Amino acid sequence: MEWVTAALLALLVPDCLAATRPNFVLLFADDLGYGDLGFSGHPSSLTPNLDRLAANGLRFTDFYVTSPVCSPSRASLLTGRYQTRSGIYPGVLYPGSRGGLPLNETTIAEVLKPLGYATAIMGKWHLGYGANGTYLPTRQGFDHYLGIPYSHDMGPCQNLTCFPPDVKCFGYCDQGVVTVPLMSLDTIIQQPVDFVNLDDAYRDFATRFIRTAAEAQQPFFLYYPSHHTHYPQFAGWKSVGRSLRGPFGDSLLEFDSTIGDILQTLDETGVLKNTLVFFTSDNGPELMRMSRGGNSGLLKCGKGTTYEGGMREPAIAYWPGVIKPGVTHSLSSTLDILPTFAKLAGAPLPKVQLDGVEMTDILFNHGPGKREAMFFYPTDPSEKYSVFAVRWGKYKAHYYTRGATHSGTTPDKDCSVFAFLRQHDPPLLFDLESDPSENYNLTLKNFPEWATVQNKIQDLKAAFEASMEFGESEIGKGTDPTLEPCCNPECSPKPKCCQCGTVGY
Structure with missing residues (x-):
C-alpha cells in the first residue's frame, strides 16, 4: 500500500499546486567521501545535523554523481544532463576560463522561477565567470548570490588565515592568479575572502532569504554548494578545535552547523513541513591530502576515478511529515534532482534531452524508482x-x-x-x-x-x-588571464594586486 500523506496529495493535485508549491533546499558538499559522516560510521566526524537528517529522512545507499571532479558534476546537478551534453569537460573551469555553463542550458533555478519561486545560491559556483561575469549564477536563474565563483583553492592562500586566531591555510593553493574573491550578485565585495568569517556570512544570507520568502508566502529554492570540505579546509570560531578529526573534522562541523541553522530557520518561519531538503556531495574525497582529505569508507579509490569511491556519494532526502524515514537502495543520481523538483512544483521540463528521471516513487513509496542504469x-x-x-x-x-x-x-x-x-x-x-x-x-x-x-x-x-x-567543450576554449575577477579594474592578474576591504555581506 502506498504511503501518501494529505500534504503530498495536495501537492500532486494540479488545482492545488499554486497554493501549496513546496520549497526546496539543496545542500551540496565538496570532496566529501562515502565514509566521512557520522551516520555512515566515521568514528570521529561530528555531524549532528546531518545525522538528524539521515535518521529522520530517507537515506540513499546507491546515489551517484556524473563526474569525479567539481565543475562537470555541478553542471549535471543543475541541468539534469550529463556534462558531455553541456560541454563542461574535460576537467574543471578556472578563474580565467573563457567558457562556462552555456546560457542556453536550463538550470533548476530557471525551471522554478516562472512559477514564482525566489531563488538563491550561497557558496561555490564553479560553473564559469567569463567576460564581465557572463556565466555567474545571476545569469542562470538565481535572484540572489553570495559566494566564491570557483574553487577556493584557485588563488594563493599561503598567507591567508583558515582557522582562528591566525592559523594559516595549509599549503599554497594555486599561484600566479588573483586572490579568491567573495561576490554578492555580480560585484566583488571582498578580496581576498575572509575564510574565518565566511560561513557566518552564509548563515546570515540564508536566514534573511528564507525569512523574506516565508513572510511573503513565496515558494523558494535555496542552493548551498559548500566549500567545505575541499582543500584547504577552514572554519570559524564556533567550530575550530571542536571535532576529534583535526582540520578536516572542524571544517565538516562548520558545514554541518550551517545546515543546522538553515533547518532552525525553516522551523522558526513555519515552512519546514512544506520544504524538501536534499543533501549530497559533488564527488569523492581527495585522498592525496591524507588525513586532511576525506574518506571513501569501504569504497574503492576516490576523487578523479570512476571507481565507486570517486562517484558514489552519501545522499539524504528530508521532508518531515511527507517523506517517511528509512533507507533506499534504489539507483539514483544528481541527474534526477531537476526532474523531481520540477514534478513536485508542477513545472514543465526543459525541452532538451534530459538524462535524469524523477524520484517520487523512491521518495514517497520507497519504491524501486525509474533509473535503470548509471554511466x-x-x-x-x-x-x-x-x-x-x-x-x-x-x-x-x-x-x-x-x-x-x-x-x-x-x-x-x-x-x-x-x-x-x-x-x-x-x-x-x-x-x-x-x-x-x-x-x-x-x-x-x-x-x-x-x-x-x-x-x-x-x-x-x-x-x-x-x-x-x-x-x-567549454573548458577547451582555454583561459585568458585578463578575465580573472579582480576588485581593482586596473589590476593585472597577480596575487598581490587585489586588496579589497570588507564592504559587507
Whole structure:
C-alpha cells in the first residue's frame, strides 16, 4: 500500500499546486567521501545535523554523481544532463576560463522561477565567470548570490588565515592568479575572502532569504554548494578545535552547523513541513591530502576515478511529515534532482534531452524508482573512449580503469596516478551488493550468469552512446588571464594586486 500523506496529495493535485508549491533546499558538499559522516560510521566526524537528517529522512545507499571532479558534476546537478551534453569537460573551469555553463542550458533555478519561486545560491559556483561575469549564477536563474565563483583553492592562500586566531591555510593553493574573491550578485565585495568569517556570512544570507520568502508566502529554492570540505579546509570560531578529526573534522562541523541553522530557520518561519531538503556531495574525497582529505569508507579509490569511491556519494532526502524515514537502495543520481523538483512544483521540463528521471516513487513509496542504469565518465570524456563503466542493477562493468593524482597515497595501487589507462575486454564485472569495494571480478568461470548480465549492460551502453551528442567543450576554449575577477579594474592578474576591504555581506 502506498504511503501518501494529505500534504503530498495536495501537492500532486494540479488545482492545488499554486497554493501549496513546496520549497526546496539543496545542500551540496565538496570532496566529501562515502565514509566521512557520522551516520555512515566515521568514528570521529561530528555531524549532528546531518545525522538528524539521515535518521529522520530517507537515506540513499546507491546515489551517484556524473563526474569525479567539481565543475562537470555541478553542471549535471543543475541541468539534469550529463556534462558531455553541456560541454563542461574535460576537467574543471578556472578563474580565467573563457567558457562556462552555456546560457542556453536550463538550470533548476530557471525551471522554478516562472512559477514564482525566489531563488538563491550561497557558496561555490564553479560553473564559469567569463567576460564581465557572463556565466555567474545571476545569469542562470538565481535572484540572489553570495559566494566564491570557483574553487577556493584557485588563488594563493599561503598567507591567508583558515582557522582562528591566525592559523594559516595549509599549503599554497594555486599561484600566479588573483586572490579568491567573495561576490554578492555580480560585484566583488571582498578580496581576498575572509575564510574565518565566511560561513557566518552564509548563515546570515540564508536566514534573511528564507525569512523574506516565508513572510511573503513565496515558494523558494535555496542552493548551498559548500566549500567545505575541499582543500584547504577552514572554519570559524564556533567550530575550530571542536571535532576529534583535526582540520578536516572542524571544517565538516562548520558545514554541518550551517545546515543546522538553515533547518532552525525553516522551523522558526513555519515552512519546514512544506520544504524538501536534499543533501549530497559533488564527488569523492581527495585522498592525496591524507588525513586532511576525506574518506571513501569501504569504497574503492576516490576523487578523479570512476571507481565507486570517486562517484558514489552519501545522499539524504528530508521532508518531515511527507517523506517517511528509512533507507533506499534504489539507483539514483544528481541527474534526477531537476526532474523531481520540477514534478513536485508542477513545472514543465526543459525541452532538451534530459538524462535524469524523477524520484517520487523512491521518495514517497520507497519504491524501486525509474533509473535503470548509471554511466561513468572519466574527468576527460571523449567520443573515442566514451563511458568508462556502467552500472545496471547491482552489477557494475568497467570497460576502462585509471588512477588519479587526487586519489594517490593510498595502499591500493589501482588508485594512484601511476595506474595508467587500461582497457578491459571483457570488462571487469562486480556485484556491488556483495562486493561494494570492487575487489572480486566476476568471470564466466565463477559466475554462470556472466554472459546474460554482460550482454544486458552492453546493450544499455550501446543505446546510451548512440543517444549522446557531445557539446562543444567549454573548458577547451582555454583561459585568458585578463578575465580573472579582480576588485581593482586596473589590476593585472597577480596575487598581490587585489586588496579589497570588507564592504559587507
